[in-house]
Amino acid sequence: MAKPYVQLCLLMLSIIGVAGCSSNATTEEEVYEWKMSVTVGPGSTWYEGAIKFAKDLKEQSNGRFLVDVYTNEQLSAGNPEAGVEQLMDGLKDFSYNSSIIYAGIDPRFGVLSAPFLINDFDDAERVLQGQSGEIINEMLRERGVEPLGFGESGFRQITNDTRAITSPEDLDHLKIRVPSMGVFTNLYRTQEADPITMAFSEVYTALQQGTIDGQENPVDVTYSAGLIEVQQYMTMWNYVYDALVFGMNKELFDSLPPEDQALIKKVASEANAYQINRTREKEQAQLTELEEKGMNIYYPTDDEIGQFRESSQQVYDDFRDVWGAKNLETFLREANGSEEDAQ
Incomplete structure (x- = not known):
């Protein structure tokens, strides 16, 4: 019969052997569940892009990364600015929001x-993919x-139910709803218009009741909100390019290993390209339908755009210091595709 100390040694060797085998066993990978919000509804290309991102990220991460997409800023009670602040603070993980x-x-x-900084898609590509885009990224x-x-929401166009807008003088005394942002209120005041800020959810009723003209x-946005029913004129002046920022909470991003960061960047880039393509495809079909339904759509000449551009210069003077003079020079140079500041 083995002595007690021999039995103890045999038992210890047995335990060590078992432990060694268990160390070779594979462990289940951690699954991450994240939240993403978009400002608009499920019929939008924003939502289409976000859903593509969520679907592709799940597939290409072998189910490790799960993203739930919330429309209409549900996570911030419909308030887009509060939604961006949630992203900054880490209360949600991803979002598509307008700049x-x-x-x-x-x-x-x-x-x-x-205004009239970015005038076509080529301008937008040069700016967002160049040094100007890096300024925004930083x-x-x-x-x-x-x-x-x-991503891309598109160029902002003006509508109203009073008259065709073909020159700065046509804006005189028109009550125009604009976003709550100094650039917009400043611009329309310099055009002798009456800019009014209000929640977009109130715009249809305000137009219907004549509280605002346009x-x-x-x-x-104009199409999906059914504004054809209360607006007769649209001017395709491309006066402001509306870029979508695909953002992720930085602290979360920094916590991930490089290979996961690279995967997220790759899938997001593909989703952005898809969303932009869908936006441009839908716009052409929407314009055709709006015209068929009786909307008067006016395309200004180059000379007319020049008049609008000239009349908006006060905005640049007023906001140069706010935006940063050096930053503005970079944007102007890249938007114009030249080395010289065209302003």
């Missing part, structure tokens, strides 16, 4: 909404947001 909303929190972002990181690229928004 205009960021400018309501930090006016430096308003440089992207400078500003986002300063505010606790990791940039995952840009509003400005990308075509998709």
